[in-house]
Structures are given as C-alpha cells and as structure tokens.
Amino acid sequence: MGIMAYLNENYLKLKAGYLFPEIGRRVNAFTEANAEAAARVIRCGIGDVTEALPQAARDAMHKAVDELGDRNSFRGYGPEQGYPFLRDAITRNFYTDRNIDVSADEVFISDGSKCDTGNILDIFGSGNTLAITDPVYPVYVDTNVMAGNTGDADDSGAFAGIVYLPCTAENQFVPEIPEQKVDLIYLCYPNNPTGATATREQLSAWVNYAKANNAIILFDAAYEAFVSDPAIPRSIYEMEGARDCCIEFRSFSKHGGFTGVRCAFTVVPKSLMASTQSGEQKPLHPLWSRRQSTKFNGVSYIVQRGAEALFSDDGKAQVDELIAHYMGNAKLLREAAIELNLEVFGGENAPYVWVRCPAGVSSWEMFDKMLEQANVVITPGAGFGAAGEGYFRISAFNSRANVEEVCRRMKALTW
Numbered sequence: 001m002g003i004m005a006y007l008n009e010n011y012l013k014l015k016a017g018y019l020f021p022e023i024g025r026r027v028n029a030f031t032e033a034n035a036e037a038a039a040r041v042i043r044c045g046i047g048d049v050t051e052a053l054p055q056a057a058r059d060a061m062h063k064a065v066d067e068l069g070d071r072n073s074f075r076g077y078g079p080e081q082g083y084p085f086l087r088d089a090i091t092r093n094f095y096t097d098r099n100i101d102v103s104a105d106e107v108f109i110s111d112g113s114k115c116d117t118g119n120i121l122d123i124f125g126s127g128n129t130l131a132i133t134d135p136v137y138p139v140y141v142d143t144n145v146m147a148g149n150t151g152d153a154d155d156s157g158a159f160a161g162i163v164y165l166p167c168t169a170e171n172q173f174v175p176e177i178p179e180q181k182v183d184l185i186y187l188c189y190p191n192n193p194t195g196a197t198a199t200r201e202q203l204s205a206w207v208n209y210a211k212a213n214n215a216i217i218l219f220d221a222a223y224e225a226f227v228s229d230p231a232i233p234r235s236i237y238e239m240e241g242a243r244d245c246c247i248e249f250r251s252f253s254k255h256g257g258f259t260g261v262r263c264a265f266t267v268v269p270k271s272l273m274a275s276t277q278s279g280e281q282k283p284l285h286p287l288w289s290r291r292q293s294t295k296f297n298g299v300s301y302i303v304q305r306g307a308e309a310l311f312s313d314d315g316k317a318q319v320d321e322l323i324a325h326y327m328g329n330a331k332l333l334r335e336a337a338i339e340l341n342l343e344v345f346g347g348e349n350a351p352y353v354w355v356r357c358p359a360g361v362s363s364w365e366m367f368d369k370m371l372e373q374a375n376v377v378i379t380p381g382a383g384f385g386a387a388g389e390g391y392f393r394i395s396a397f398n399s400r401a402n403v404e405e406v407c408r409r410m411k412a413l414t415w
C-alpha cells in the first residue's frame with residue numbers, strides 16, 4: 001500500500017471556526033435550560049440582512065427569467081467578467097458620476113466579495129508581508145492561512161507571519177501606519193465589526209504609505225451604501241494615487257439586500273502594478289482577468305439584471321429606503337446603549353453598533369449577560385480578534401419591532 005494523497009496541511013492550522021459555533025452552543029444550552037425564554041430570544045448577532053428584496057430587483061429578475069424561457073432571447077454562458085450592461089451601470093453610478101476615475105473594463109462582476117477577497121490571493125506570489133486589522137472580518141485571515149501565507153497560530157489565535165494592526169477606541173478604530181514595510185494591506189471601511197469609518201485624511205495616509213512602499217491595499221467597501229456623511233469617502237479611489245496601489249471590493253449584499261441573491265464586483269485598475277521575483281513590474285489587471293475566465297463562468301444573467309435594476313430610479317429609491325430602515329435601527333440601538341451609560345461607537349455610517357463592555361466585564365461575559373437577562377444574542381468582540389476583547393457588536397439588521405424590543409430589554413439590564 002502506498003501512502004494516501006496528501007492534503008493541504010495549511011487547512012489544519014485554521015482555528016476551528018470558533019466564533020459562531022461557540023455562540024450557537026451557548027444559545028442552545030440556554031434555550032434548552034429555559035424553555036419559556038427560548039421563544040423570546042432575538043438574534044442581533046449575525047451580519048445578514050433581513051428585509052425584503054427591493055421590488056425593482058424582483059421585477060427585473062422575473063423579466064429576465066421570462067427572456068430565458070424564449071429561444072429568441074435565451075442566453076447561455078455570459079462573459080466571465082460580467083455583462084456590459086451591469087459593468088457600465090456600476091461604473092457610471094458608483095464612479096464616473098462622482099468624478100472617480102474607474103472604467104467599465106476595470107470592473108469584474110462576481111457572486112460575492114467573500115469569494116473575491118479570498119480568490120484575489122491567486123494573483124499574488126508567496127512571500128508577501130501581510131497586514132490585517134484586528135478585530136477583523138475573518139475571511140482575510142483564513143484565506144491567507146489556507147494559501148500557506150502564514151505560520152501557525154499561537155495561543156491567542158494570532159498567526160505567525162501576519163502583521164496585526166490593532167483598531168481600538170484610542171485610534172478611532174483606524175490603524176496606525178506601520179513602522180515596517182508590508183506588501184499587502186487589508187482595510188475595510190465602513191468597518192465590520194466596529195462600524196467605524198475612515199476619514200479622507202486617514203485613507204490618504206494609507207494610500208501614500210502604499211505608494212511609498214510599493215504595497216497594495218485590498219479595500220473592502222461592502223458597507224459604502226451606509227455612509228450618509230458626505231465628508232466620508234465611499235471608495236478608495238477618491239484618494240489621489242489610489243489607482244496605482246488599490247484593489248476595491250464591493251457587494252450588492254448589504255447595498256441591495258442581495259446576501260441570498262449573490263452579486264458583487266471587484267475593481268482592478270489597469271495602472272496597478274506588482275513585481276516579479278526578478279524585479280520586473282507587471283500589471284495585475286490581465287492576471288485577474290485570466291484568473292476569472294479560467295476559474296469562473298460568470299454570475300447568472302438573472303441576478304445581473306436584478307443588480308442593474310438597483311440603479312433605476314425606483315431601484316435607487318428602494319435601496320435608500322432599505323438603508324434608512326437599517327440605519328434607523330442602528331440609531332435606536334445606539335441610544336439604548338448610551339442610556340445604559342455604555343461607551344458606544346459606530347452605527348452612524350455603518351449598520352453595526354460597537355459597544356465597550358462595562359469595566360471589568362469581558363466580551364463573552366457580556367454575551368452571557370445579554371443572553372440570560374435580555375434574551376438577546378450579540379457578538380462578542382473577542383471573536384473578531386484579540387483587540388476586540390472588551391467590546392461587543394450589535395447588528396442593526398433586523399425588523400424595527402425586534403430592535404425596539406431589544407432596546408426595551410437592554411434598558412432593563414441590571415448589573
């Protein structure tokens with residue numbers, strides 16, 4: 001007998017999806033022991049949208065289905081990079097109408113930013129120094145672990161080979177520019193989990209650092225639709241020089257309630273270069289184009305028509321309404337936490353409210369208290385990284401009735 005096929009040992013380094021399973025375990029244990037409280041439990045933990053899909057998107061998708069039902073308007077495989085009608089609508093509405101220099105052939109349509117932020121590693125070589133914020137959306141870390149770009153995790157869950165950039169109240173949850181040179185930097189603003197936004201000055205400083213150090217910023221703007229303050233940037237390409245050092249990820253998941261429908265896009269500017277081992281500069285755009293046409297066959301025509309409809313007059317009004325609903329929830333949650341005398345962050349240009357636990361209370365203790373006393377599920381900050389300890393996240397993705405009930409119960413908490 002020969003030995004078996006080898007597996008990718010990098011997967012064995014991953015922390016076993018600790019956060020959400022542990023939340024599930026604690027909620028189950030509580031509801032099994034408290035049958036009458038079980039029905040009262042309200043989940044404000046996960047970052048998934050809850051409200052109905054905009055009518056304009058539904059109408060467009062129904063129409064697209066009917067087109068496919070007629071041999072004369074039937075469509076099979078579409079372009080791997082996305083249909084021109086959607087690439088053009090995105091470019092116009094998100095970029096050129098706002099005087100941002102992005103062209104339609106730099107926009108690559110996909111079925112999600114989660115996949116894109118992971119898949120992008122295909123076009124980077126090994127040996128890059130990675131900088132990742134802490135706390136963080138776990139996908140950035142785990143995909144680098146899977147790709148073999150890190151060493152093992154230590155007892156605190158930190159992986160060797162990653163430069164962690166702490167985001168705390170002291171730096172308004174926007175990391176300091178590192179002293180050392182790094183090659184790839186993950187930034188997400190408005191931020192999940194902290195709900196923080198970055199100012200023009202802060203993002204410009206990062207772009208300047210990237211340019212000076214030949215680094216590349218992977219900018220996740222999944223929550224840009226929640227920005228209402230006109231002074232806050234919504235795209236990294238609003239910064240001078242960003243076309244030379246940034247890739248931007250955007251998604252219709254939170255923008256149009258598309259978490260179940262699946263549509264997103266990535267912008268790779270044609271002017272963005274990276275280096276070969278021998279020091280030659282080459283553009284990344286053809287690599288991403290090649291990667292997508294080899295490993296991906298495009299997003300469903302139906303879904304792309306649905307996404308396009310979000311840019312119609314009706315679609316825009318319905319998206320605005322959806323965002324206003326969630327941001328109304330965020331305002332109520334913020335106010336409830338403030339009334340409890342807790343220190344509150346985020347929730348003003350992002351659908352997450354990030355709250356500092358009372359002195360001496362850990363984020364898991366806070367989780368237990370909210371579950372047991374208020375029957376409300378929140379997310380402990382420590383689950384997003386070591387620097388999240390001492391904070392918890394409340395998601396604004398919920399019905400208004402649920403949020404009002406959560407606020408009532410929070411105000412009744414006793415210490």
Ligand SMILES: *Cc1c(COP(=O)(O)O)cnc(C)c1O
Binds near residue numbers: 220
């Ligand atoms: C929700 C979310 C996304 C969107 O992911 P999709 O795969 O497009 O649904 C991307 N980044 C962050 C940080 C998110 O929270």
